Amino acid sequence: MYKSAIAALCLSTCVTGAMAQDLSSGKWIDLTHSFNADSVYWPTADMFTQTEVFAGHTDGGYYYSAYNFAAAEHGGTHLDAPVHFAEGAMSAEEIPISQLVGPGFVIDVSAQAGEDPDYLVSAKDIEAFEAEHGEIPEGAIVLLNTGRASLYPDRESYMGTAARGAEAVADLHFPGLGLDGAKLLVERGIGAVGLDTPSIDYGQSADFSTHVELMTNNISAFENVADMSELPPTGSMIIALPMKIEGGSGGPLRIVAHLPQ
Amino acid sequence: MYKSAIAALCLSTCVTGAMAQDLSSGKWIDLTHSFNADSVYWPTADMFTQTEVFAGHTDGGYYYSAYNFAAAEHGGTHLDAPVHFAEGAMSAEEIPISQLVGPGFVIDVSAQAGEDPDYLVSAKDIEAFEAEHGEIPEGAIVLLNTGRASLYPDRESYMGTAARGAEAVADLHFPGLGLDGAKLLVERGIGAVGLDTPSIDYGQSADFSTHVELMTNNISAFENVADMSELPPTGSMIIALPMKIEGGSGGPLRIVAHLPQ
Numbered sequence: 322m323y324k325s326a327i328a329a330l331c332l333s334t335c336v337t338g339a340m341a342q343d344l345s346s347g348k349w350i351d352l353t354h355s356f357n358a359d360s361v362y363w364p365t366a367d368m369f370t371q372t373e374v375f376a377g378h379t380d381g382g383y384y385y386s387a388y389n390f391a392a393a394e395h396g397g398t399h400l401d402a403p404v405h406f407a408e409g410a411m412s413a414e415e416i417p418i419s420q421l422v423g424p425g426f427v428i429d430v431s432a433q434a435g436e437d438p439d440y441l442v443s444a445k446d447i448e449a450f451e452a453e454h455g456e457i458p459e460g461a462i463v464l465l466n467t468g469r470a471s472l473y474p475d476r477e478s479y480m481g482t483a484a485r486g487a488e489a490v491a492d493l494h495f496p497g498l499g500l501d502g503a504k505l506l507v508e509r510g511i512g513a514v515g516l517d518t519p520s521i522d523y524g525q526s527a528d529f530s531t532h533v534e535l536m537t538n539n540i541s542a543f544e545n546v547a548d549m550s551e552l553p554p555t556g557s558m559i560i561a562l563p564m565k566i567e568g569g570s571g572g573p574l575r576i577v578a579h580l581p582q
Numbered sequence: 583m584y585k586s587a588i589a590a591l592c593l594s595t596c597v598t599g600a601m602a603q604d605l606s607s608g609k610w611i612d613l614t615h616s617f618n619a620d621s622v623y624w625p626t627a628d629m630f631t632q633t634e635v636f637a638g639h640t641d642g643g644y645y646y647s648a649y650n651f652a653a654a655e656h657g658g659t660h661l662d663a664p665v666h667f668a669e670g671a672m673s674a675e676e677i678p679i680s681q682l683v684g685p686g687f688v689i690d691v692s693a694q695a696g697e698d699p700d701y702l703v704s705a706k707d708i709e710a711f712e713a714e715h716g717e718i719p720e721g722a723i724v725l726l727n728t729g730r731a732s733l734y735p736d737r738e739s740y741m742g743t744a745a746r747g748a749e750a751v752a753d754l755h756f757p758g759l760g761l762d763g764a765k766l767l768v769e770r771g772i773g774a775v776g777l778d779t780p781s782i783d784y785g786q787s788a789d790f791s792t793h794v795e796l797m798t799n800n801i802s803a804f805e806n807v808a809d810m811s812e813l814p815p816t817g818s819m820i821i822a823l824p825m826k827i828e829g830g831s832g833g834p835l836r837i838v839a840h841l842p843q
Contacts, residue, residue, distance in 0.1 A: 344603070344819055345721060349679035355828040366635075367650050371827065374627075374654065383794050384669040386831040389628050391652035393635065398826070408645040418610035418838050460606060533644050558605055562823040562836035565659070566632065567616040570647040575823035575836065577679050 342558050342581050350557075350578040352464075352515075352547045353398045359474040361519055361545055362396030364482070364489035369397060394571040398545045400563035401521065405570040406529060407536035413569030416541055418562075420512040423462045425557035425578055426454070427549055431468030434496040438481065439525050440467070441499035442516075447506070454554050459510035462559035467496040470517035470548040480519050497523030503534040513561065515543030515576065543574055552578055603819050603842050611818075611839040613725075613776075613808045614659045620735040622780055622806055623657030625743070625750035630658060655832040661824035662782065662803040666831040667793035671800050674830030679823075681773040681802065684723045686818035686839055687715070688810055692729030695757040699742065700786050701728070702760035703777075708767070715815050720771035723820035728757040731778035731809040741780050758784030764795040774822065776804030776837065804835055813839055 354360065360369045369392040376386035394413075395401065403410030428450045434440040442465050451457060469479060476483040481494030495518040498506075503521075506514055514521065514535065521542040522531045535542060543561055561576040563569075615621065621630045630653040637647035655674075656662065664671030689711045695701040703726050712718060730740060737744040742755030756779040759767075764782075767775055775782065775796065782803040783792045796803060804822055822837040824830075 342603070342605070344683050344821075345685065349683075351679060351826075353826045355675045355826045356830075357828040366648075371829070376831075378669075381789060383667060383790055385667060385790075386665055387627075387655060388827075388829075388831055389652065389654050390827060390830075390833070391650070393650050394648060404647055406644060406646060408639075414616045418612060422605050422610075424606065528642060529644055529646075560605075560821060560823070562821070562838065564825055564834045565612075565614045565616045565836055566649075566651060567618040568632070568649075569617075569651075570637075570649060572651070573825045573834070575826055577823065 342579055344579055347582060348580045350551050350580065352549065352576045352578055353574070354473055354545060354547050356397045356573065360397040361474050361476055361479060362393055363519065364485050365487055366393035366396055368392065394566065394569055398547060398574050398576060400571045400574040401532065401542040401544060402569060402571050403536040403539045403541060405536060406532035410536055410539050413563050413572050414565045414567050419460065420541065421561045423460045423512045423559060424458070424555070425464060425552060425559040426457050426461045427464045427466055427552045427554050429466045430496070431466055434467035434469065438494040438496065439523055440496040441523055442496065442502045443499045444501040444505040447502055450554070457509045457511060461509070461511045462561065463506055463511050463514045464546065464549055464552070464559070465498060465514070465516035466549040467517055469495060470546065473545065481524055493524030495519060495524040497521055497526065498531050500530045500534060503531040507534060507538045507540060511540060513541040513543060515546045515561070517546045517549065518544065520544055543576055546576060556580065603840055605840055608843060609841045611812050611841065613810065613837045613839055614835070615734055615806060615808050617658045617834065621658035622735050622737060622740060623654055624780065625746050626748055627654035627657055629653065655827065655830055659806045659808060659835050659837060661832045661835040662793065662805060663830060663832050664797040664800045664802060666797060667790060668797035671797055674824050674833050675826045675828050677802055680721065682822045684721045684773045684820060685719070685816070686725060686813060686820040687718050687722045688725045688727055688813045688815050690727045691757070692727055695728035695730065699755040699757065700784055701757040702784055703757065703763045704760045705762040705766040708763055711815070718770045718772060722770070722772045723822065724767055724772050724775045725807060725810055725813070725820070726759060726775070726777035727810040728778055730756060731807065734806065742785055754785030756780060756785040758782055758787065759792050761791045761795060764792040768795060768799045768801060772801060774802040774804060776807045776822070778807045778810065779805065781805055804837055807837060817841065
């Protein structure tokens with residue numbers, strides 16, 4: 322009886338991508354790289370640093386450890402808030418939670434991206450996914466699996482160069498979301514889109530047109546997302562909570578997926 | 583029919599505190615203070631700073647904004663990882679997501695704490711809550727509402743002093759969780775405990791015995807949690823995702839509650 326009850330529930334709610342999941346059971350997958358000295362940052366950005374304040378036994382008889390940290394907003398697994406590329410658009414603390422949590426739609430382009438480090442995920446790729454799995458619903462969290470998470474944090478293989486500074490930018494090579502793909506996702510009214518490369522625009526982009534398209538429509542991007550290979554194309558719930566930096570153009574993101582079983 | 587189906591589902595799963603919630607509907611409550619120059623830090627800790635890298639129109643024709651930030655791990659709405667007060671215990675990136683997400687049990691002690699800035703939430707307070715709402719289950723996220731969130735970030739009223747430096751520590755006055763209360767929560771096997779003051783030990787603590795009790799048992803604390811007045815005593819789902827700092831003794835926390843309606 323319970324099985325048919327669940328099916329009935331699902332029929333009444335799941336057609337729009339909604340899901341009733343029991344978060345107290347099932348399985349969690351952490352899609353976040355840890356922040357450390359190797360965390361990947363843009364060649365021109367300040368990297369993550371952690372400095373010890375104290376770590377050891379105190380005169381009070383108890384153990385105590387504490388650290389300071391510093392970084393650019395855009396590095397490691399992080400959020401691009403809409404204001405990163407759209408004047409007056411939402412900053413990090415303004416994004417509604419409902420746009421950061423939603424059913425996961427995971428598009429596997431690892432075969433294509435494996436052959437071409439400058440691969441652009443296209444509207445055609447998204448439509449091929451939809452032909453198999455149904456139309457991506459409003460509020461979905463779309464994740465592009467380029468297969469690059471396994472190269473992180475080796476910057477040479479992950480992003481084309483380990484060099485730092487403005488001169489290194491021309492040598493960046495990694496896949497991204499193409500403008501036609503971004504336009505289709507805006508049309509679908511998704512909550513956010515993420516991928517396992519340093520930027521939602523590909524490494525060779527000069528005009529950042531995908532950022533501009535998404536962010537002028539108040540859609541956020543999640544970058545340097547960790548390994549998605551355990552995620553099914555549909556059926557996960559993605560929860561992506563950024564550090565709540567007032568006026569922030571982005572910042573550290575903790576992104577996790579929940580699977581019902 | 584659907585109503586009875588939901589009831590049947592709930593009977594099969596809800597007795598242990600588990601809840602099947604549709605995260606795509608219902609209501610989100612953000613329990614996080616934004617990080618800014620006013621964010622509350624311990625008198626001896628580095629405060630949050632944000633510096634502009636660029637904000638404006640670029641030569642490339644697009645708008646762009648980005649910032650750097652720096653802070654102590656323990657300030658604003660943040661996590662105390664077990665290693666903060668227990669040698670060899672879990673650091674920030676090691677805490678399983680299943681200990682950071684769970685049914686919310688919100689204990690309102692605002693009447694008592696309103697009369698006594700040094701109030702200690704006791705085992706008796708927790709037992710009184712349980713007499714009314716049932717025993718707190720394993721994996722629960724327990725939140726103590728002292729009513730102090732409304733004073734944040736005015737340090738004088740929120741924590742007893744706006745002064746900075748080691749001399750100010752003796753003047754800290756704010757409620758916390760008493761040692762007997764901490765022991766009871768450890769016994770219950772909760773996932774984590776949070777409150778709306780700067781520390782899970784009260785302001786006048788010198789031995790930090792509540793931290794030590796929780797953290798030697800690998801239970802995390804959430805501090806400077808924002809306004810809980812919209813939360814019911816039971817029935818919410820708490821999702822608390824910290825910045826994933828490798829080896830971190832804590833760090834910025836984004837904590838949100840989901841209500842089914």
